[in-house]
Amino acid sequence: MSEHTEQGGNAGHVVPVSTYVLVFFALMAGTALTTGVAYIDLGRWNTVVALAIAVTKMMLVVLFFMHAKYATGLTRIVILAGFFWLGIMITLSCSDELTRTWEIVPKGWNMIVPFVSRLF
Amino acid sequence: MSELAAHGAHPPGFAHQFETVGQQREAGRLGMWVFLVTEILFFGGMFASYTIYRALHYESFVTGSHLLEVKFGATNTYVLICSSLTMALAIRSAQTGKRKGQIIFWLILTMIFGALFLGLKLRFEWYRDYIDGIVPGINWAYNGPHAPGVQMFMCFYFFMTGLHALHMVAGLGVLTVLVIMTARNKFSPEYYAPLEISGLYWHFVDIVWIFLFALLYLIGGRYPGS
Numbered sequence: 001m002s003e004h005t006e007q008g009g010n011a012g013h014v015v016p017v018s019t020y021v022l023v024f025f026a027l028m029a030g031t032a033l034t035t036g037v038a039y040i041d042l043g044r045w046n047t048v049v050a051l052a053i054a055v056t057k058m059m060l061v062v063l064f065f066m067h068a069k070y071a072t073g074l075t076r077i078v079i080l081a082g083f084f085w086l087g088i089m090i091t092l093s094c095s096d097e098l099t100r101t102w103e104i105v106p107k108g109w110n111m112i113v114p115f116v117s118r119l120f
Numbered sequence: 121m122s123e124l125a126a127h128g129a130h131p132p133g134f135a136h137q138f139e140t141v142g143q144q145r146e147a148g149r150l151g152m153w154v155f156l157v158t159e160i161l162f163f164g165g166m167f168a169s170y171t172i173y174r175a176l177h178y179e180s181f182v183t184g185s186h187l188l189e190v191k192f193g194a195t196n197t198y199v200l201i202c203s204s205l206t207m208a209l210a211i212r213s214a215q216t217g218k219r220k221g222q223i224i225f226w227l228i229l230t231m232i233f234g235a236l237f238l239g240l241k242l243r244f245e246w247y248r249d250y251i252d253g254i255v256p257g258i259n260w261a262y263n264g265p266h267a268p269g270v271q272m273f274m275c276f277y278f279f280m281t282g283l284h285a286l287h288m289v290a291g292l293g294v295l296t297v298l299v300i301m302t303a304r305n306k307f308s309p310e311y312y313a314p315l316e317i318s319g320l321y322w323h324f325v326d327i328v329w330i331f332l333f334a335l336l337y338l339i340g341g342r343y344p345g346s
Contacts (some may be wrong), residue, residue: 012145012316014215015208024205028198031333035194038338046341054334058327065208065323075150082157086164090171097172 013070023064030057133311145313152317156324163283163328170276170335180269182340187254187262187270188277192244193337196237197329203233204326211319214302214312223302223315230322231295234288241285249274277336284332287325294318 034053042049063069068079131141138144174181210226246255253261255278256271264270298318301307307315340346 012215012312014212017209017212020205020208020212024201027201027204031194031197031201034334034338035190038190038342041341041343041346046346047339050334050338054330057330061204061323061327061330065204065326066320071149072146075146075153078150078153078157082153082160085157086160086167089161089164090168093168094172094175098175 013067015064015067015070019064023060026060027057030060131310132308133306133313141310145316148313148317149320152320156320159324163280166276166280166283167331167335170280173272173276177266177269177272178340180266181273182346183264183266184270184273184277185336185340186342186346187249187252187274188337189245190337190342192240193333196240197333199233199237199240200326200329203230203237204323206230206233207319207322210298211312211315214307214315215309217309220302220305220307223307224299227295227299227302231292231299234292234295238285238288238292241281245281246278280332280336284325284328287328291318291322291325294321 030053034050037049037053038046040046062079068076071079134141135144138147206226206229210223210230213223213226249255250259253259254270254274256275260271262270295318298315301314
């Protein structure tokens with residue numbers, strides 16, 4: 001890196017073109033792989049594999065194209081906080097929504113309902 | 121007051137509220153990431169509701185997913201990855217002090233890929249969906265299995281891809297401004313913050329599509345009988 005971009009530290013990191021091209025081909029290969037795997041019967045694992053490849057591709061973009069690999073600790077914490085909050089939002093929403101079912105009302109209770117409703 | 125300003129050697133684009141150029145860069149990056157975190161949670165709300173409704177209406181969502189054509193989703197993923205590479209190279213050209221023609225070349229190429237994405241999306245997906253009558257509220261003629269659930273899936277599909285496309289359009293606007301700024305010699309190896317910040321945005325929109333492609337087109341599988 002040339003010295004005049006070093007002013008005051010924290011200068012932009014110049015990533016070699018070869019790294020960008022390598023990441024680019026990894027992303028292209030990942031897309032081809034995830035598309036191909038979708039046509040193979042893996043049962044429940046189809047979803048897991050598709051999401052795992054998507055997360056891997058995201059990591060490559062964030063680390064190299066978005067320079068998170070060369071970022072300061074503060075910036076990294078902000079990035080991690082974003083994904084952590086996303087995790088909270090999805091897991092808590094799911095844990096609420098997916099554990100609620102329409103309770104089957106016991107027979108006895110069914111018979112009581114018309115009686116109770118007449119009281120009010 | 122910084123030493124730089126006191127000596128009158130004011131680097132281009134250096135705002136006086138910062139101690140050093142490095143601090144200014146760091147503040148810019150950090151601010152952009154904070155914005156992107158709000159964007160993660162903005163799209164995250166849709167991802168969360170998509171996950172829940174998919175779990176509740178699994179059959180319908182798989183049926184709906186099979187109405188989409190993987191080849192167009194995959195092609196658009198390739199196109200966006202290309203645009204991310206050219207965007208990264210545009211920033212690199214500015215960092216290393218290349219001629220402005222080279223920066224503009226990479227920026228225009230990024231815009232071409234972005235426009236290609238939108239063109240393919242409109243012509244081969246949304247337009248065909250309209251013709252096929254699988255656009256809820258506008259042209260809905262689907263009467264196959266799980267019709268109400270499929271309609272819900274298509275609502276998710278159009279809101280998620282629509283919001284993503286809106287971000288692409290905004291990105292194209294930002295890139296147009298960057299091309300003009302580059303042509304006016306605004307950038308140098310000392311100052312290229314607008315390029316870098318816009319690059320973060322562009323890559324973020326790419327990441328959103330990577331997940332949309334996996335969630336809408338692929339998960340659950342596309343093999344016969346899936």
